Amino acid sequence: MNIPGPLSQKPRLAVYKFSSCDGCQLQILELEDELLELAGEIEIAYFLEARRQALPGPYDIGLVEGSISTPAEERLIRQARKDCKVLVSIGACATAGGIQALRNWADIDAYKKRIYPRPEWIATLDVASPIAGYVYIDFELRGCPVNKRQLVEVLSALLAQRRPHLPTYSLCIECKRAGIPCVMVARKTPCLGPITQAGCGALCPKFNRGCYGCFGPAETPNIAALGRFFQEERNVSRPAMVRMLRSFNGYLEPFKTSSDDYEQCIQP
Amino acid sequence: MDKLPLHIVRRPELDRVFGLLRDNAYTLIGPTRRDGVIQYSExxxxxxxxxxxxxxxxxxxxELVKSETPRCFGFVHGADSWKRFLFPPKRRVFGASRQAGPKTPFDIDDLRSPPPAYAFVGVRACEIAAIGILDKVIGSELLDPFYRQARDKMFVLAVNCIEPGGTCFCVSMNTGPRVTRSFDLCLTELGEEFGVEVGSERGAALFKQLTSRPATAAEKELFRLLLERASERMGRHLETEGLPELLRKSIESPRWQTIASRCLACGNCTMVCPTCFCYNVVDSTDLKCRKAERWRYWDSCFTLEFSYLGATSVRYEISSRYRQWMTHKLAWWHDQFGTSGCVGCGRCITWCPVGIDITAEAAGFRETAPPRAVPLTPQQQAMPS
Structure with a gap:
C-alpha cells in the first residue's frame, strides 16, 4: 500500500457501491462500537447506504464495494478514482468480481434473453470485473463479506498513516491459533482453508464446516496439491473441484485458471 | 524392578488429587473431548x-472412538499441546494510551501480567521433552517472562503412555514412552487402578495426602510389561543415526521439490508442533490514534512474511520453506540448541491435511543422499559453527 500524503484535518470518506449485495457496506454500519468514534475522526461525506445527503468530492478515502458490470459503473469508478486520494476496494465483488463474475463463463446474451422481456434495454459489460481491472487501487480488503476488525485496521492505519497489518497466509494458521480441530483431518471434510487467505477468524471450521474460500487465494496457494488430494482421497469429482474454486473468488487468479484447468479436463 | 518406587491408588483418588490441586490455587488443564477430538481445556x-x-x-x-476398556487416558493426544498455555497463540504484550493528540505523554500498561499457576493433567513423556526443549529456546526470563513464570509455577501430573498412537515415534527420539524426568506425579493405568510415581517434593507433599499402598511385585511386573509393549508398538520410526549430516548433504536434493508438490505450505505442522516457537509481533493503533497495542502471535516458517527481507521473501518456493522447517527441526536445531527439535509426538504427521509424514520423508533422503555434503561457500566457512 502506498502511504498517502497527509490527509485533511478531518479526512472525508466516500463509500461507493457497484454490483454487489451491500453486505460489505453493512459491515461498516455494524461497527457498532467504533462507528461514533469513526464519525468523530472523519467526515462521512458520501455513503448512500447510511445517509441520503451526498456531499460532493474530492474525498480523502474512498471505500469501494461491488464489481464493475455495466458501462455506467465503469464511468462512475473512473470518476471515483479522480475524486479520492486513497481508494480501497472492499469485499470479494470489488477485489475478485464476486459471485456475479460466474457469468463470465456463461453466454451473457443468452442470459439476457432468458430473463428480461426486453433484453435490448439491458446495458451490461461482457464481464463482471474487480475494481482493479479498471482503475488503480491503493489497497484491497478481501472477504465475503469483509471482516469488521480488518476494516477498522485499514481505516486506523490510513488515519495514522501507517501500513495496515493484515495476513496473507493460509486460513489454517488463524484456525490453529484459535484451537479449532482441523476439519480435514478430524472429519474428512474437504476444506479450502489451506489455499485460502486468513482474515475471517476461521468462521466455517469453527462450526465444523470446510472453508468456502470467501477470502480468496492465500499468498502461494498449492491448489494442485490440494486438488489432487481431494480427488484421490476424498472422492471430490473434477466438476466439484470447479464449483469449489468458482464461488466468491472464482474470477481471481490463481483460482480462475485452476478452475479452467479442472473444467477442461472433463470436456477435453 | 522391585526397587521401582511404584504406589497404587484407586481411581477415585484422582478426584482428590484434582481437589487438592484446586485448593492450592492451581488451574487444572487436562484432556477433554470436544468436537470429536481430544483438546486440552479446564x-x-x-x-x-x-x-x-x-x-x-x-x-x-x-478419529476418536469409543473403546472397550473404560480407561481415563486411553488416547494419546490431539492437535493441542501444552505450548498453547505456556506460550499462548495470541498474547497482548502491552498497550499504550494517551489523552490528547500527537507528541503528548502516554501511559504504558500491562507490561507483565502474570500467568496462572497451571496444573497440567495427563502430560505425556514426549510433551515433557517438548517443554524441556522450549526451556532451552525461550525459557530465559529475558526472552519470555510469561513463559518462565508459567513454567516455574506449573504442576505436572504426567501419564505414562501404554498405548502409543499410529503416528508416534517417541522411542526413535528417545523421549518416551516412559516419563522419567521433570514431573511432579506420574500415573500409569493398571487396570482399574493407577500406579503412581513421585517425581518432586511438590508431588510428594500431595501424594502424602492420598490413600495408597505400595505396588506388589506382580503390579510392578505389569507396569514394566505395559511400557515395554508400548515401546514395541510405535506407529512410526525415525532413524536418527547421522540424520543431521544426512540432511546437510541433501540440501540441494530434488526430493524437496517432490515434497513441495504435496505440501500446501498451510503451516499446520508448525502450529501443532509442541516445540515450534516462532512468533510475530504486531503493533496496532485505534481510530483516534490514542491507544496502541502490541500483540504477539504464533508465526510459521511456512508464511512468506516470515522470510520477508527488504523487498521480497527469500523463501518464495514451497520447497525452500519445507526444507527450512525440516532441516531446522532435525538438523540445525542440534547446532543451535544442542538437541533435536523433534520429540516424536507425530502431531505434524496426523494434522497435516494431506498427510505428509516427516519420518517417511527423512527415510527417503537416506536413499538419495549424495555421499558428501555440498561444499560450503567461503562466507559459510568464515562463520563460527
Whole structure:
C-alpha cells in the first residue's frame, strides 16, 4: 500500500457501491462500537447506504464495494478514482468480481434473453470485473463479506498513516491459533482453508464446516496439491473441484485458471 | 524392578488429587473431548476426562472412538499441546494510551501480567521433552517472562503412555514412552487402578495426602510389561543415526521439490508442533490514534512474511520453506540448541491435511543422499559453527 500524503484535518470518506449485495457496506454500519468514534475522526461525506445527503468530492478515502458490470459503473469508478486520494476496494465483488463474475463463463446474451422481456434495454459489460481491472487501487480488503476488525485496521492505519497489518497466509494458521480441530483431518471434510487467505477468524471450521474460500487465494496457494488430494482421497469429482474454486473468488487468479484447468479436463 | 518406587491408588483418588490441586490455587488443564477430538481445556473432576475413548491416528487422519476398556487416558493426544498455555497463540504484550493528540505523554500498561499457576493433567513423556526443549529456546526470563513464570509455577501430573498412537515415534527420539524426568506425579493405568510415581517434593507433599499402598511385585511386573509393549508398538520410526549430516548433504536434493508438490505450505505442522516457537509481533493503533497495542502471535516458517527481507521473501518456493522447517527441526536445531527439535509426538504427521509424514520423508533422503555434503561457500566457512 502506498502511504498517502497527509490527509485533511478531518479526512472525508466516500463509500461507493457497484454490483454487489451491500453486505460489505453493512459491515461498516455494524461497527457498532467504533462507528461514533469513526464519525468523530472523519467526515462521512458520501455513503448512500447510511445517509441520503451526498456531499460532493474530492474525498480523502474512498471505500469501494461491488464489481464493475455495466458501462455506467465503469464511468462512475473512473470518476471515483479522480475524486479520492486513497481508494480501497472492499469485499470479494470489488477485489475478485464476486459471485456475479460466474457469468463470465456463461453466454451473457443468452442470459439476457432468458430473463428480461426486453433484453435490448439491458446495458451490461461482457464481464463482471474487480475494481482493479479498471482503475488503480491503493489497497484491497478481501472477504465475503469483509471482516469488521480488518476494516477498522485499514481505516486506523490510513488515519495514522501507517501500513495496515493484515495476513496473507493460509486460513489454517488463524484456525490453529484459535484451537479449532482441523476439519480435514478430524472429519474428512474437504476444506479450502489451506489455499485460502486468513482474515475471517476461521468462521466455517469453527462450526465444523470446510472453508468456502470467501477470502480468496492465500499468498502461494498449492491448489494442485490440494486438488489432487481431494480427488484421490476424498472422492471430490473434477466438476466439484470447479464449483469449489468458482464461488466468491472464482474470477481471481490463481483460482480462475485452476478452475479452467479442472473444467477442461472433463470436456477435453 | 522391585526397587521401582511404584504406589497404587484407586481411581477415585484422582478426584482428590484434582481437589487438592484446586485448593492450592492451581488451574487444572487436562484432556477433554470436544468436537470429536481430544483438546486440552479446564477440567474440574474425573468426570471431565474422556473416559472410555481412544484415538486412531494416521497421516492426515484422526478419529476418536469409543473403546472397550473404560480407561481415563486411553488416547494419546490431539492437535493441542501444552505450548498453547505456556506460550499462548495470541498474547497482548502491552498497550499504550494517551489523552490528547500527537507528541503528548502516554501511559504504558500491562507490561507483565502474570500467568496462572497451571496444573497440567495427563502430560505425556514426549510433551515433557517438548517443554524441556522450549526451556532451552525461550525459557530465559529475558526472552519470555510469561513463559518462565508459567513454567516455574506449573504442576505436572504426567501419564505414562501404554498405548502409543499410529503416528508416534517417541522411542526413535528417545523421549518416551516412559516419563522419567521433570514431573511432579506420574500415573500409569493398571487396570482399574493407577500406579503412581513421585517425581518432586511438590508431588510428594500431595501424594502424602492420598490413600495408597505400595505396588506388589506382580503390579510392578505389569507396569514394566505395559511400557515395554508400548515401546514395541510405535506407529512410526525415525532413524536418527547421522540424520543431521544426512540432511546437510541433501540440501540441494530434488526430493524437496517432490515434497513441495504435496505440501500446501498451510503451516499446520508448525502450529501443532509442541516445540515450534516462532512468533510475530504486531503493533496496532485505534481510530483516534490514542491507544496502541502490541500483540504477539504464533508465526510459521511456512508464511512468506516470515522470510520477508527488504523487498521480497527469500523463501518464495514451497520447497525452500519445507526444507527450512525440516532441516531446522532435525538438523540445525542440534547446532543451535544442542538437541533435536523433534520429540516424536507425530502431531505434524496426523494434522497435516494431506498427510505428509516427516519420518517417511527423512527415510527417503537416506536413499538419495549424495555421499558428501555440498561444499560450503567461503562466507559459510568464515562463520563460527
Amino acid at each position: 477440567i474440574r473432576s474425573l468426570a471431565d476426562l474422556p473416559i472410555g475413548y481412544s484415538d486412531r491416528q494416521a497421516p492426515g487422519s484422526y
